[in-house]
Amino acid sequence: MQEFHLTLRNEKLKFYNRLNGFIIALHIIVFFYLAIFANERNIRVAAMITLILLAACVFLRFYYRNIKWEIGSHPFFLFILIGWISMGKYWLAVIPFLFDIMSVITVRKLSVTCSKSSIVYPSFPKKYIQWNELNNVMLKDGLLTIDFRNNKFIQQFIDEAGTTVNEQDFNDFCRQQLKK
Secondary structure (H helix, E strand, O other), rough: OEEEEEOOHHHHHOHHHHHHHHHHHHHHHHHHHHHEEEEEEHHHHHHHHHHHHHHHHHHHHHHHHOOOOOOOOHHHHHHHHHHHHHHHOHHHHHHHHHHHHHHHHHHOEEEEEEEEOEEEEEEEEEEEEEHHEEEEEEOOOOEEEEEOOOEEEEEEOOOOOOOOOOHHHHHHHHHHHHOO
């Protein structure tokens, strides 16, 4: 069964990573403040333990940055979440929980799969597009174009590094599927 996988460029990835970093840094500052100035001993201890875990994540992130494996923002948000819960501040634990969910959704690899049965587009949730819903599908100069019969249109640049698809073979395959 012939299938094509195209990786789309995530144009906003830098912004999402910076936003995650800002939220994590903000929490680190708050935990530093709590570790020093909190009146209750259990809050000071929980803040210090959370800071130690976050420091370990930072160390691992910079230690392994030249290797393909990279620690993302998920462990940071997880430790922040556990830190707030251990202090009994459940309403503050909602913030890292929501940012962790959004991080998983936004920083994921955007991959379009074109098979004989349908096209799987990486929206949230994934969108399954049947060939009979389309006028044209074309890949030209790194730009994927999906033209729907209902006058909707999707154009996305593909990630050249993550995609090894021959444009001519892909376009021929799509023309064959559209003729059926």
